[in-house]
Amino acid sequence: MISYNTSLDIIEELRSRLAAYVNENNREWCSSAVLIDKMEYQNAIHLTIVMERKYSVYISFVRQFLIWNFFHRPT
Numbered sequence: 001m002i003s004y005n006t007s008l009d010i011i012e013e014l015r016s017r018l019a020a021y022v023n024e025n026n027r028e029w030c031s032s033a034v035l036i037d038k039m040e041y042q043n044a045i046h047l048t049i050v051m052e053r054k055y056s057v058y059i060s061f062v063r064q065f066l067i068w069n070f071f072h073r074p075t
Helices: 008-024 056-071
Strands: 029-040 044-053
Touching: 008 029, 008 044
Parallel strands: none
Antiparallel strands: 029 044
């Protein structure tokens, strides 16, 4: 959450710094985003910051596959 008076330049600087971090660490991260989630009565702005790991989908699939095999193995 940030102040309603925060300039868009500051939010854009945060977005560009996150993008630079993702580019420097591209073996582990593949994308990032800064989204304005909601504005609260001209008092606050709620941000959603998203960073996507490169192999998270693959790891999730492998984990689900291993769990499925454990519970469905022949007895």
